[in-house]
Amino acid sequence: MAMEMRLPVPRKPVSESLGRETKKHLVVPGDTITTDTGFMRGHGTYMGEEKLIASVAGPVERVNKLICVKALKTRYNGEVGDIVVGRITEVQQKRWKVETNSRLDSVLLLSSMNLPGGELAEVQAVFSDGAVSLHTRSLKYGKVPPSLVKRQKTHFHDLPCGASVILGNNGFIWIYPTPEHKEEDAGGFIANLEPVSLADREVISRLRNCIVSLVTQRMLLYDTSILYCYEASLPHQIKDILKPEVMEEIVMETRQRLLEQEG
Amino acid sequence: MASVALSEAEKVYIVHGVQEDLRVDGRGCEDYRCVEVETDVVSNTSGSARVKLGHTDILVGVKAEMGTPKLEKPNEGYLEFFVDCSANATPEFEGRGGDDLGTEIANTLYRIFNNKSSVDLKSLCISPREHCWILYVDVLLLECGGNLFDAISIAVKAALFNTRIPKVRVLEDEEGSKDIELSDDPYDCIRLSVENVPCIVTLCKIGYRHVVDATLQEEACSLASLLVSVTSKGVVTCMRKVGKGSLDPESIFEMMEGSSARLAAPLGHFPAAPYQLVTD
Secondary structure (H helix, E strand, O other), rough: OOOOOOOOOOOOOHHHHHHOOOOOOOEEEEEEEEEOOOOOOOOOOOEEOEEEEEOEEEEEEEOOOOEOOOOOOOOOOOOOOOOOEEEEEEEEEEEEEOOOOOOOOOOEHHHOOOOOOOOOOOOOOOOOOOOOOOOOOOOEEEEHHHHHOOOOOOOEEEEEOHHHHHHHHEEHHHHHHOOOOOOOOOOOOOOOOOOHHHHHHHHHHHHHHHHHHHHHOOEOOOOHHHHHHHHHOOOOOOOHHHHHHHHHHHHHHHHHHHHHHHO | OOOOOOOOHHHHHHHHHHHHOOOOOOOOOOOOEEEEEOOOOOOOOEEEEEEEOEEEEEEEEEEEEEEOOOOOOOOEEEEEEEEEEOOOOOOOHHOOOOOOOHHHHHHHHHHHHOOOOOOOOOHHHHOOOEEEEEEEEEEEEEOOOOOOHHHHHHHHHHHHHHOOOEEEEEOOOOOEEEEEOOOOOOOEEEOOOOOOOOOEEEEEEEOOOOEEOOOOHHHHHHHHEEEEEEOOOEEEEEEEOOOOOOOOHHHHHHHHHHHHHHHHHHHHHOOOOOHHHHOO
């Protein structure tokens, strides 16, 4: 039982620790990007007074003649085929409203849901198959900026440490203990409220803290990065991972391993 | 309080976790999150502090002004609390939404300071029945991430520690009219002793056990909580129960003896070490 008080410490800028040579051109809303009118305007910019001005905060990206600003923190923009994790906020007559960290609440029509015993129907264009008829054996769920979730082929990962992670493209992440037996996907929503074992719980909490530390250090989230971070965090106690210095250390190690793996 | 929508399964997970002493972020039932404290953040106040406890962010400013003492206590100054729940903290506080919570917190602060020993009010008196110092303590909720009362009490204690009240001298004329002279030197001031200023410990009852420092999700699973305001010596100045649920008197004793006694000491050592670096 401990309580720790500390003074606020200025955070080290990420690029310093990376040693990146190319500095990105960062802008904030209202900054002039360029006075050259030969460029085409992309997302995040607008023309005003003969200058190209940024409307969001982020790095400027240039593709030949197209200039756009990629916003650092945005709401989720859905695309067909994406996997999302959502929270049902409202139940209406024929549909459910789902909160998915996007500009508007998403809708899920009951006719396209998995009903017990029924066949797996095609879900609405915006949702990916099966994302909402999630087996709730689960139980831990957190939110992360959508820009940090890497687009990949599969988003359902069974990590070797005994827990599974679903990385929704909208930034919601669902962590749950790997079910021991893979039962047939009969579909249907079975709420499993059995208590989760302590060992599984520790894995889930550790994973959650690792993901939180990756997010605060603005690293891209995918199964390998999460796994490396988990392994780097093993020597520390679970609750210590949230301390700033431990967080930096773990993420630094993860970054190095990822670089080694690539190179 | 700001609320968070949780599914049945998530609530069950949290409750089971608490039974096994392993909360969602790996803490035990009696572990606090990391607290970041900073003083002297607002320049035109007599004292100020900012406290970050997880996602909860509180800013407190103290202004010392001269006024007349209260009629029933002519030899003492007094404190006035005002809590502002800004809409920055959560959209629920938009417009007048945050007023209820603000008055509730302010009333709690009045209660915990409503005793002789927390702050030496006699030192705030300049001349009996005529002039005294009134400390206006303004609390601003910047972000609401669970466990508001604890963070606010820590911030108030830090701000009072940081408060500098200018020294005054009362000069008396031949005609008997008094003149108050403020010393010119900005460093010539009196500081308050905050040794006996209590800190609030909130114990949330979740399932059959209680936790300290609950996050928003954990507060959503708890039906009742106990607020205990305790000084570093272990003296309890005020106790309040919040929430719709009921608490068994025996569990109240258990909560108090266990947690508050143990937490009084670490809370009391603050503001010692970190502060000497920050102030002056």
